[in-house]
Amino acid sequence: MSLTPWRNKNQVNEDQSALSPIERLRGEMDGLFDRFFDRSLSGLASSAFSPLFEKSIRLELADGEDHVIVRAELSGVEPKEVNVEVVGQALIIKAEKKREQKTKEADFFHSEVQYGSFTRSVQLPAAVDPAKVKAKHVNGVLTITIGKDPTAKPKRIPVAGE
Amino acid sequence: MAADTNIEKHEETTQPVERMREGRSYKANADIIEKQDEILLIADVPGARAEDIEVDYENGELSIHGRVEPRQDEATTNYLLREYGVGDFYRSFKIGEGVDASKIVAEVKQGVLTLYLPKADAVKPRKIEVKAG
Numbered sequence: 001m002s003l004t005p006w007r008n009k010n011q012v013n014e015d016q017s018a019l020s021p022i023e024r025l026r027g028e029m030d031g032l033f034d035r036f037f038d039r040s041l042s043g044l045a046s047s048a049f050s051p052l053f054e055k056s057i058r059l060e061l062a063d064g065e066d067h068v069i070v071r072a073e074l075s076g077v078e079p080k081e082v083n084v085e086v087v088g089q090a091l092i093i094k095a096e097k098k099r100e101q102k103t104k105e106a107d108f109f110h111s112e113v114q115y116g117s118f119t120r121s122v123q124l125p126a127a128v129d130p131a132k133v134k135a136k137h138v139n140g141v142l143t144i145t146i147g148k149d150p151t152a153k154p155k156r157i158p159v160a161g162e
Numbered sequence: 163m164a165a166d167t168n169i170e171k172h173e174e175t176t177q178p179v180e181r182m183r184e185g186r187s188y189k190a191n192a193d194i195i196e197k198q199d200e201i202l203l204i205a206d207v208p209g210a211r212a213e214d215i216e217v218d219y220e221n222g223e224l225s226i227h228g229r230v231e232p233r234q235d236e237a238t239t240n241y242l243l244r245e246y247g248v249g250d251f252y253r254s255f256k257i258g259e260g261v262d263a264s265k266i267v268a269e270v271k272q273g274v275l276t277l278y279l280p281k282a283d284a285v286k287p288r289k290i291e292v293k294a295g
Contacts, residue, residue, distance in 0.1 A: 027245045061243035062234060071233060073208035073246060075273030100274070101202060103195050110194035113206055125242055140208035140273015141233070 031056070057093055057120035067132075068124055068146045075140030076100065076113075084135045084144055086128060091144065092121040127152035186249035190226060190275070199286050201261065201279040207251045208273035209233070215275060217268045224266070225254035226275065260285040 060071040074082065074095050083094040095118045124146065132147025192205040203224075207215065210228035218225045228251035257263065260282055267278040 023244065027243060030243060031245065058245035059243050060233075060241065060246065060248075063240045063242050069234070073273070075206040075208035076271075078272065100271075100276070101195060101204070103197075107195045107197060108193065109196045109201070110192065112191040113193045113204065122243070137272075139211055140206070143233075 055114055055116060055118045057095065057118045059093075059120060059122060061122065061125075063125050066148050066150070068126065068128065068148065070122070070144040070146070072120070072142045073140060074118070074137065074142050077137070077140070077142075079137040082135070082137055082142060084133070084142075086124075086130045086133050086146065089124050089127060090121055091124055091146070092119070093142070093144075094119045095142075186247055187252045188247065188249055190228065190251040190253045192253060192255075199281050201281065203255065203277040203279060205251075205253060205275045205277075206273065207270070207275050209248070210251060210270065210273065210275075212270045215268070215270055217266070217275075217277065219257070219263050219266060222257055223254055224257050224263075224277070224279075225252070226277075227252050228275070 057072050057074065060069075062069045062071075070091060070093075072093060074097070077095045077097050081096040081098070083092075085092040085094075097115045097118065099115055127149040129147045129149045133144065134146075135142065135144045137143075190205040190207050192203060195202040195204070205226060207226075207228040207230075209230040214229040216225075216227045218227070230248060230250055232248055257279070261279045262282045263279075265280045269276050
């Protein structure tokens with residue numbers, strides 16, 4: 001019995017991502033800062049242990065005129081296993097990816113997919129209206145649309161002379 | 163940081179099959195599980211619907227190709243974070259004699275493709291009855 005992942009060495013470059021190295025570095029730095037500050041602010045009790053066991057979620061964040069769109073690829077996660085929260089100007093996503101198939105470890109021939117708890121928080125680029133948050137999870141892609149708070153829009157204040 | 167996520171995707175630099183469209187394609191992460199009379203191949207293909215996925219078997223090679231359309235207009239979107247790329251999925255596996263290729267079944271649910279590869283009768287474990295003489 002043989003069933004082995006096949007790939008041609010010339011065709012796959014393991015380290016390449018869709019982004020340029022600069023963009024990737026920026027994304028990673030942003031993530032690092034976000035996570036560092038989220039953790040140090042959220043108190044010791046919740047942050048001291050959970051990060052060791054929880055895996056991160058990669059995000060796409062698009063800034064629009066009056067809303068922010070956040071996307072994440074969470075395949076194999078049921079909508080009811082996704083938890084989305086907006087706290088102040090932070091977005092917190094938690095997801096649980098369960099194994100569909102009941103399997104013993106010994107049955108695994110090859111394993112690349114990660115299961116378990118995933119969590120991520122990110123600072124949103126503008127003040128948002130918590131009442132205008134919509135989330136949907138279709139075909140393994142989570143899309144969160146968050147309306148910006150119109151009252152928080154920057155306003156130009158005229159400076160009067162004498 | 164890259165190692166702690168389930169959605170790490172690997173980009174393929176060249177296009178392995180002719181029908182591949184322009185643009186990036188990614189290696190779908192997969193688990194392979196061996197059960198008593200079948201092998202399960204579970205691959206993550208987030209964003210691909212059932213009609214977007216092609217599974218082909220030819221000359222002992224099983225290939226998975228999932229089309230994923232861009233989710234947003236690239237040119238007009240102001241991305242503040244792009245931690246993963248969006249594109250097609252591609253993966254292929256060599257399959258030995260032990261699989262009955264005519265009976266492979268595929269299903270996709272919430273971005274996870276599951277292939278059921280039944281073992282050929284010849285390799286299935288069988289209990290041989292011992293008769294008393």
